[in-house]
Amino acid sequence: MHSENLILKFILMEEFMKKKLFTILLSVSLLFSLTGCAKEEPAKEPVKEVQTQENTETEETRTFTDSVGRTVTIPKELKKIAPSGPVAQLVLYTAAPDLLCGLAREFPETAKGYIDDSYYFLPVFGQFYGKNANLNMEALLAASPELVIDIGEPKENIGEELDSLSEQLGIPVVFIEATLPTMESAYTKLGELLGNTKECEELAEYCKELLEDTSKKAASIPEDEKKAIYLASGNEGLNTNASGSIHGDIVEQIGAVNAARVDAASTGGGSEVSLEQIFLWNPDIVLADTKELYEKLLKDPAWQDLEAVKNNQVYQIPDIPYSYINNPPSVNRFIGIPWLGSIVYPEVYTEDIRKEVTEFYQLFYHIELTEEQLDEIL
Structure with a gap:
């Protein structure tokens, strides 16, 4: 009887040890499982970073509609611009001289002492198109302008010409109409384009007031x-x-x-x-x-x-x-x-x-x- 009790106790203890071992193994298994899940979380981080980069690039550009109705994608904040010719060069010098990264033509001798000396050291690209076209592509690309601005009287098929020029250069090109009667609106549009609205509005107001005053005086002459x-x-x-x-x-x-x-x-x-x-x-x-x-x-x-x-x-x-x-x-x-x-x-x-x-x-x-x-x- 005593030996039977010993055998029964041994069997019960063995069952208890098995259950305890199972519990320990289950706990260890769960622990590894949870640890494995925790290690998988960082895998989501690269996706998040890519998305942030895409948002940054979108925020750095904007669209601008020029004087001939072309919608052009340009940098949100312009730092370097290039003029297409002498008319554009002079208007841009008056509106935003610090943004010029080069010239279409050297300033004339008569300008010495009246144009800041530092602008005489800017690279000369030449004129982009027209009768006197002499563009130096190498000099232009070396200066890395973010935008080419054409200013003046609109020519026939100018939209197609500018699209072709932009494709050839790999640089966006916009056109701003600027004749005697449209100079006011040209400066207003330039303020929108260049981001210096206050300065350009002052120039626009001068042009507007002068033309209005002159028109009245001209009308008074028999x-x-x-x-x-x-x-x-x-x-x-x-x-x-x-x-x-x-x-x-x-x-x-x-x-x-x-x-x-x-x-x-x-x-x-x-x-x-x-x-x-x-x-x-x-x-x-x-x-x-x-x-x-x-x-x-x-x-x-x-x-x-x-x-x-x-x-x-x-x-x-x-x-x-x-x-x-x-x-x-x-x-x-x-x-x-x-x-x-x-x-x-x-x-x-x-x-x-x-x-x-x-x-x-x-x-x-x-x-x-x-x-x-x-x-x-x-």
């Missing part, structure tokens, strides 16, 4: 009192920006008449005419686009019988840093409006021209003029 002006250019003075030319539209803006009634050339070089034709037009005033031509007109015997020459009504167009009347046909011509008005109709345009020039240069060319510089300019 038709029979309007004076005829001949714009003389070229070595002999026989090239001119005729009526209808974008390079000569300031004449009509002040209420005068362009004496040259011929087909207007589309380039700054102007239309070729004869001296006989100029005598037939008999302009009241002649404007010479260089000092050399101005002196020639005063001394050349061939011109001496022209009424404007006999009446001392020959003037040299100021060209520091750029022409007040024609080249380039950009915002430089806005100061030419009060200047020409004060010469042609001094009884109507009564503003202090020295004060007008000082204000314009400060606002657009970012320079405080000295009295000596004013004397040189005028």
Whole structure:
């Protein structure tokens, strides 16, 4: 009996040990299982990082609709821009000089001392297209502009040309229309594009107020009192920006008449005419686009019988840093409006021209003029 009890106790203890071992093994198994699950969690992290990167890239770009209706994807914040030509270069210098990473053309000699010296060291890309196209692709790509900006008068098929240019360069290209009557809206659109709305609105307001004031003054001049002006250019003075030319539209803006009634050339070089034709037009005033031509007109015997020459009504167009009347046909011509008005109709345009020039240069060319510089300019 005693031995049977021992056997039973042994069997019960064995069963107990088996159950305890099972419990231990189950606990260990669960522990490893939980540890394994914990180790799998970091596998989700790379997915999260990829998603964050994609969101960052999207936030760094935006779309801009240019003056011909093209929607272009550009960086959200622009740091480096390139002009397509001289007109764009000058407008961009007035609106956002610090963003220029290069030039379409070197600043002229007349600009020395009136344009910040640091801009003379920028690389020159050349003009992107047109009659004077001379783009240096290597210089452009080396400067790494984020955007190319074309500014001026819209040409036929300009949208297709810009799309093709952008594809060729691998750089977005936008167009901003900027003529004499649309310069205000050009600056407004540039403020949206470049992100300096406040500065560009100030320039836009200047253009708007000047054109509004001039239009009222021009309208007050009777038709029979309007004076005829001949714009003389070229070595002999026989090239001119005729009526209808974008390079000569300031004449009509002040209420005068362009004496040259011929087909207007589309380039700054102007239309070729004869001296006989100029005598037939008999302009009241002649404007010479260089000092050399101005002196020639005063001394050349061939011109001496022209009424404007006999009446001392020959003037040299100021060209520091750029022409007040024609080249380039950009915002430089806005100061030419009060200047020409004060010469042609001094009884109507009564503003202090020295004060007008000082204000314009400060606002657009970012320079405080000295009295000596004013004397040189005028």
